Amino acid sequence: MQNPFQNGDNNEGPNGLPVPPNYATVKNENGDVRIAKVGFSWTVLWFNLIVPIFRGDWYNLLCMVGIEMGVLFGIYSLPTNNMVSYAMSVASVAFNLVWAGLYNLMYFRHLFNRGFKPATDRSKELLTRVGYLPKAMR
Structure with a gap:
């Protein structure tokens, strides 16, 4: 099979x-x-909490749900309904952006805590960089 990517030294996938x-x-x-992407997670941006469910993460x-629930309960304690609906909209967009930027880091760090190590020198260099x-x- 011809390698569709520029460098030919990344044959790390299955088979x-x-x-x-x-x-x-x-x-x-x-x-x-x-095998997971490094950097911003577009899938988390669009599908939010479904991504860790599909990854079995x-x-x-639970960390993401706990933080979101804590903040949303705080928002519900605001005094007026207009403030609550506006704050919920802002919080929803903010959480999507925050989780999209952090999720892949969180995923890899949890894998490392579970005993996973980079499989190749290329992966180790990418994760270190x-x-x-x-x-x-x-």
């Missing part, structure tokens, strides 16, 4: 298939492999 340059591959001791789902890899693993 040696190439992965895009902004994706990293991590593996644990049992041989479980996870229950820890980050963007600051996802903890200093203890560098």
Whole structure:
């Protein structure tokens, strides 16, 4: 199969298939492999809390829901209905942008806490360059 990406050294996918340059591959001791994008998550921007459900990322789902519920309960304590509806709209957009910017970092950090390590030198370099890899693993 011809590699559709510019550099030919990223055949980290299943059965040696190439992965895009902004994706990293991590593996644990049992041989479980996870491939995920590094950087801004457009899927989280559009689908918000559905993404961690499909990834089976229950820890980050509960963190996201807990933070959103805490803020939204605080908004509901505002004195007037006009303020509540405006604040809910602003909070919804703000949470979508915040989670889209942070989710992939949160996902990789949780995988590292569960014993996953970069599968290849290319993934390790990418994760180090963007600051996802903890200093203890560098």
